[in-house]
Amino acid sequence: MPMINVQMFEGRTLDQRRKLAKELTDATCRALGCTPDAVQIILTDIKKENWAEAGKLFSD
Template sequence: MPFINVKQLSGRTDEQNAEISRELTATYARVTGVKPENIWVAIEEIPAKNWSAGGVTFAAKAELAAKAGEQGA
């Protein structure tokens, strides 16, 4: 039984997550021939304060971008 685990930043709607799940399932089924009902998808939403790249959290990056936008206005 295939298991697809998606990790993403928080903020998508329930409808978006449902569409992600449907599309991943459909694509995996089409490519592999596995029945859709046998494909599991888990979507984990991680707060921006708990996810980083280059040692900087995405929350901090958003804050810096907002400040830069304020200064450019």
């Protein structure tokens, strides 16, 4: 059972999240030959003040 964990900045709409879940599920099924009911996806919103790259917060 594939589980996909997606962490992204806040701000995506519910429709965008639905589309992402559908596209990830479809791609996973094509690549692994599994059925959609076998794919689990966790979408986690992260605030920009809680994410850094190269030592700098994205909120800065």
